[in-house]
Amino acid sequence: MTSTPGLVGAVRQGSLRELNLAVVLGRIAAAERPPSRADLAAETGLTRATVSAVVEDLITGRLVTEADPAPRSGAGRPARGLVLAGDGPAGLGLEINVDYLAACVVDLAGRVRHHTVHRADLRPHSPADALARLVDLAGRARADATAQGLTLAGAALAVPGLVDDAGTVRLAPNLGWRDVPVPSLLAVHPPLTDAVDGVPPLVVDNEANLAALGELHADPDGPASFLHISGEVGIGAGIVLDGALFRGARGWSGEIGHIPVSPEGRPCRCGGRGCLEQYAGQEAILAAAGLAGADLPADTAAARLAELAGSGAADVLGALREAGTALGVAVAGVVNLLDLDTVVLGGGYAPLAPWLRPPVLAEISRRVLTAAWSPVTVRPAVLGADAAAVGAAGSVVRRIITRPAGWLARAG
Amino acid sequence: MTSTPGLVGAVRQGSLRELNLAVVLGRIAAAERPPSRADLAAETGLTRATVSAVVEDLITGRLVTEADPAPRSGAGRPARGLVLAGDGPAGLGLEINVDYLAACVVDLAGRVRHHTVHRADLRPHSPADALARLVDLAGRARADATAQGLTLAGAALAVPGLVDDAGTVRLAPNLGWRDVPVPSLLAVHPPLTDAVDGVPPLVVDNEANLAALGELHADPDGPASFLHISGEVGIGAGIVLDGALFRGARGWSGEIGHIPVSPEGRPCRCGGRGCLEQYAGQEAILAAAGLAGADLPADTAAARLAELAGSGAADVLGALREAGTALGVAVAGVVNLLDLDTVVLGGGYAPLAPWLRPPVLAEISRRVLTAAWSPVTVRPAVLGADAAAVGAAGSVVRRIITRPAGWLARAG
């Protein structure tokens, strides 16, 4: 890993078309309203002739379709609007978590075309068993997608833990997994999707990362850089910089739960002391609210807290204020370091956002140097608990949009 | 600022050559030993014919020269090694700090060809006055460069503060600057260099950012991602990810000095409490070591502390241990968040590294989840106090290497 900046592969003759396919498709995807070929030519600086040729490739590859006459006023031949095809490739998103499995299918345009959640406590089951159930769920999702005329172009699996490049789950504490080689365990099943352009048929990634991508995907007009915090039993963060997920040197970025917020404070199971998780993790909040022994399923605990807080329970309000302050201390550090202007409260934090937001904002305005010039926005996530599954499917779709050549080569 | 990922400009016909110029030049720059045209063809996948054509452009543009016969063994026509030209374009690096001005010139190959430091307390002077002195220093640097056959292709100025896109210094607390429009103040002087490819003749950037780039530049075989910490009166950090500087949404990333390390601890001039700067900043270390009133020049304070620590002064050792622990707490949070595997102690921390390193490492191993699998390296910076000036010059050189077409168009 030496420092060879920008060493992209050489640009061969055909790469030109590959790159322009991506450029044009990216513009179509990012546009507010269906652009015409002429619009695209003006935006990109390419000739109308070139854009026409590129668009023709995209249309025959079923990535783009012509929309109804665009609402363009004025004289002249009416433009034909271009939109992402709703019946071409789609992404399969899977999620495996402590007490549920989920599968969903998202089409190119970003619409969720299929969604199933299977509730079950997975901790007693072996990884192989859990994955077998997941394959079953995925099979049904694929059947539904096929029935709708969609073709799955890849799959991504969200796991609540650290995943290495090979797709092995190195550590998923709440699931009780350690060094689980997901791809080889899945090899006994028929492949979920075909490999496209060298990308394996199933990509495994961290839940917090994919949830952040889901948020990016669900709100195309939102900011291009933000911090997405998933508050579950552990606290994970997905860092989106300039529209792309930042994964860190080894893909293990975002462990915000173990940022120290009180250096010699409560001992943490990670071995350190005073980690954020001990103050703003789900268990810590429940304990502070006097609900320690309630043993609620992970995904209902947040809803329950929100309900109690809404009815004005004093100890719950106090617990949330304390958690929000701890969260704010950690977030202030992150914002100082990365200069982000948006923080999204996701996962279990989303329903609690009304109570967490004020203390988080207070700490930010106290501690962030640049907050005076440009304020930091703190808002709840748009997607709910299934953000990771949707984000996983969206990551597949996004890969097609940023590199359409692979799909086109496959589709013929 | 909407989320339009990877919306690079379209790829026009001529971009092909532009991109391949960058690819080939980048390989030559990154190579361990002078590569031949055939090596480059094999590495990049381009044809030997194409590589020859590209290399010819680079040679006539004075970016590359043929080295002495390469030490290649075996039969066949001997290869002609290609190296970065030492007599073509060069970068001018400038630095303005509390008690000195610096100018240096770095050639394409990365050698420092000129270096001047002018010591003077700049706080009493107006920004315009300080900049006038800097222009004088820069003029002499340029004269020296010209005498050596070099052509300045751009300049960069390092400032200890926050700089916006336009080059205005929004806030440089230790210099006492606020909203200083550097480019327009410099407009009264003749331009230091010509504009190349739309980049203004002088780029203003944060000192910590440029120092990190200097480190990247000084150690080409080092890691591609690291955190570089400049410990001066304030504490700044430069974040290098994958060989590129990460600047944040607005270019104000790296304010590590105000990460909370003891949330309700000592009040900080930023308005917060318990900021790292209050525990590991130069003033804090001096105070803890019982040297508060010494009023040392900023750049000798570190040397003095190192000297005292080397001779075993107990209170200095204690102060450094305490500072190192605070630094370690903050760094652990950063490493958890960004998953970096290398931390470089730069600026005033470099000479103190022998004493700071152990407590920093201790906090990291306590608090970083992934430290067990892949250890985090903490090491002193290679460059000394002038890292920022060298890094500034290096940033100019780096821009030429990553985008040679601009220079070639200018050179004709």
Add this chain to the structure above:
DNA sequence: CACTATTTGTTCAGCGATTGAATTATTTGG
């Protein structure tokens, strides 16, 4: 209703850059 202005999208010759094979250049080894 005919006519013009206007904008969109396509067609086509031209051109620049890459390609692949053939050719030349230069050295080692027998």
Add this chain to the structure above:
DNA sequence: CCAAATAATTCAATCGCTGAACAAATAGTG
């Protein structure tokens, strides 16, 4: 001295973009 081997160049072919001309389709105008 000759064959083998490797490096670099030459050159016709090809691929994709360019620019201009052209066809298509509509709104406005008298």
